[in-house]
Amino acid sequence: MEQIPILQVGEFLLVSIQVDLHDRLVLRLQDDLTAQVVKKQAKGVLIDLSTVEIVDSFIGRMLGNMAALSQMLGAHAVVVGIRPAVAITIVELGLSLNNVHTALNVDKGIALLQTLVKQSSAEVRDEAYPL
Amino acid sequence: MTANKINRLTEIFTRHEKIMLEDWLREQLTALSARQDLISEPDLCRQSAEFLALFTPACRSGSLTDINSPEWKPVLDFLASVSRSRAIQGFSPSETATFVFSLKQTLLAHLRKELGQDAVALADEMWTATVLLDKLGLYTTEVFQKSREEIIKRQQMEMLELSTPVVKLWEGILAVPLIGTLDSSRTQVVMENLLQSIVDTGSRIAIVDITGVPIVDTLIAQNLLKTVAAARLMGAQCIICGIRPQIAQTMVHLGVAFGDVVTKATLADALAYAFRQIDCTVIQQAPRV
Numbered sequence: 231m232e233q234i235p236i237l238q239v240g241e242f243l244l245v246s247i248q249v250d251l252h253d254r255l256v257l258r259l260q261d262d263l264t265a266q267v268v269k270k271q272a273k274g275v276l277i278d279l280s281t282v283e284i285v286d287s288f289i290g291r292m293l294g295n296m297a298a299l300s301q302m303l304g305a306h307a308v309v310v311g312i313r314p315a316v317a318i319t320i321v322e323l324g325l326s327l328n329n330v331h332t333a334l335n336v337d338k339g340i341a342l343l344q345t346l347v348k349q350s351s352a353e354v355r356d357e358a359y360p361l
Numbered sequence: 362m363t364a365n366k367i368n369r370l371t372e373i374f375t376r377h378e379k380i381m382l383e384d385w386l387r388e389q390l391t392a393l394s395a396r397q398d399l400i401s402e403p404d405l406c407r408q409s410a411e412f413l414a415l416f417t418p419a420c421r422s423g424s425l426t427d428i429n430s431p432e433w434k435p436v437l438d439f440l441a442s443v444s445r446s447r448a449i450q451g452f453s454p455s456e457t458a459t460f461v462f463s464l465k466q467t468l469l470a471h472l473r474k475e476l477g478q479d480a481v482a483l484a485d486e487m488w489t490a491t492v493l494l495d496k497l498g499l500y501t502t503e504v505f506q507k508s509r510e511e512i513i514k515r516q517q518m519e520m521l522e523l524s525t526p527v528v529k530l531w532e533g534i535l536a537v538p539l540i541g542t543l544d545s546s547r548t549q550v551v552m553e554n555l556l557q558s559i560v561d562t563g564s565r566i567a568i569v570d571i572t573g574v575p576i577v578d579t580l581i582a583q584n585l586l587k588t589v590a591a592a593r594l595m596g597a598q599c600i601i602c603g604i605r606p607q608i609a610q611t612m613v614h615l616g617v618a619f620g621d622v623v624t625k626a627t628l629a630d631a632l633a634y635a636f637r638q639i640d641c642t643v644i645q646q647a648p649r650v
Contacts, residue, residue: 309594314552314553314557314559314560314595317556317592318552318553320591320594321594326590332593333596334595334597335563335596338563338565339596342596
């Protein structure tokens with residue numbers, strides 16, 4: 231059965247989607263991703279859509295869900311590499327993905343994740359040792 | 362009967378071509394007396410002569426009722442070129458159609474002179490001539506209309522291209538100065554240009570300047586927000602600037618809001634904010650003595 235690979239890069243997970251997405255595949259990805267975040271204790275998740283050309287409302291919603299699930303499990307999620315046409319489609323579908331961080335490419339996504347992780351660990355320190 | 366008809370009209374044209382051309386020119390000049398700035402008399406004379414030179418052989422060889430037959434092709438082509446050039450020169454549709462319709466009066470006058478006694482034949486010939494010239498006149502107007510539409514379409518495309526530039530202000534900062542109202546089709550063009558530029562330059566900040574947008578209503582605000590959301594999906598933050606005081610008041614009255622999008626009064630403010638966002642500082646040097 232088809233499966234989208236989830237790669238570990240340092241303390242982050244990289245999900246590079248290189249096939250046409252369909253509903254069942256996305257559902258399976260969601261299961262795999264949540265399992266992997268817990269198993270690897272990942273600090274961040276990168277979802278790379280740079281080769282995805284078609285996104286429908288369900289997949290758009292699932293992207294938001296995956297990001298929310300990752301946040302809940304303690305990993306920041308960044309969606310990277312959205313193409314212009316896909317971005318316009320998502321906006322026209324009325325999905326703003328407001329709670330999802332985005333970046334132009336994987337490189338910038340990793341930089342963003344690093345700052346996000348640094349920020350949250352600083353917050354944790356502040357709470358542990360209040361001035 | 363039909364052969365007879367053709368012969369009569371053609372006969373008149375062949376025999377009196379010179380006189381008819383003169384009469385016709387006089388008609389046209391009186392009709393177009395106010396428009397001598399647009400077309401010179403020699404030009405008009407040349408066009409008329411050329412038309413008659415094509416019209417006479419077409420009359421001789423072709424059917425007088427069907428201008429779609431191949432014999433009439435050169436006449437129609439010539440009329441189309443005249444009509445097109447007049448559309449560009451700025452003639453009105455009726456002035457352009459007058460080119461053909463003014464021939465009618467000349468032709469009818471000559472017909473009356475030729476067939477004055479034979480009322481039945483005169484009526485027949487008049488009818489044929491009228492139908493033929495009406496068809497040619499309508500064809501002229503049709504071509505005129507079409508060429509005007511082409512001009513309008515081309516100008517629309519040019520305006521669309523002209524009014525949506527995306528400029529790079531700094532490494533990582535893009536600016537989109539919007540001019541004119543922002544309808545759905547223009548939003549689409551702006552969005553596509555902006556998103557493509559974000560990909561090409563790898564920018565993190567896009568400044569949307571709406572100084573040139575005369576009205577911001579709920580629809581335009583929604584279109585702007587769509588653009589902002591799409592840019593955000595590409596990893597770029599948008600700043601909206603150039604909201605004029607009047608427009609700000611209208612927007613607040615209408616209850617239009619840009620949500621959590623950063624807005625600034627001027628492009629300079631937006632640029633300063635953008636510099637802070639990309640950790641870039643501008644330093645004012647001490648004045649040289």
